[in-house]
Amino acid sequence: MTDAEKKLWWHLRRLPIEESHFRRQASIGPYFADFASHRYRLIIEVDGSGHGEIRQATYDLERTAFLESRGYRVLRFCNNEVLTEIDGVMNAIYAALCRGALPTPGPSPPLAARAGGGEQQAGEGEQQGGGQREPC
Numbered sequence: 001m002t003d004a005e006k007k008l009w010w011h012l013r014r015l016p017i018e019e020s021h022f023r024r025q026a027s028i029g030p031y032f033a034d035f036a037s038h039r040y041r042l043i044i045e046v047d048g049s050g051h052g053e054i055r056q057a058t059y060d061l062e063r064t065a066f067l068e069s070r071g072y073r074v075l076r077f078c079n080n081e082v083l084t085e086i087d088g089v090m091n092a093i094y095a096a097l098c099r100g101a102l103p104t105p106g107p108s109p110p111l112a113a114r115a116g117g118g119e120q121q122a123g124e125g126e127q128q129g130g131g132q133r134e135p136c
Contacts, residue, residue, distance in 0.1 A: 004046050004079035005034060011090050012044075017097050028070060031063055036072070040097055043067055045076045 001009065001024070012022045012035060019039055026036035028043070035044040047060075064074045075096060077089050 002046065002048070002079060004082040007086060008035065008044070008046055008077075008082050008089070011086060012093070015090075015094065015097070017094070020097055028067060028072065031066065033067070033072075037097070041072045042093075042096055043072050043074045044093060045074060046079060046082055047076055048079050 005024075009022075009024060015022075020037055021039065022035045022037050022044070024035060026033045026038070026043075028036065033043040034046050036042070045060075060076075067074055073096060075092060077092075082089055
């Protein structure tokens, strides 16, 4: 684990949300998520600088699409964000968990967006999706 992953793991284990259990390196289909809460269908990825490269960003988009097709939401944070802005990172994770407080099996986020839901509201401040943010 990287230093950023260790720091985030320490904080995830102390979340004050009942049954928000996260697993490290959780297997989902052919992929491994850095951290996943299966109950809340939430995946958290901690990205290094290589995720800004075109090849890696393309892979991340495909991977995120697969995970979303399985009903997961994906939050992505840069290593530097976790190391220097952990309070903001944890606030975004906490908000995502609270929105998913009554987890349901579907629909997956892409279907919800087509039905008029699932879009991020202005000011929510969380980082989502592969490659939809500034490189780390």
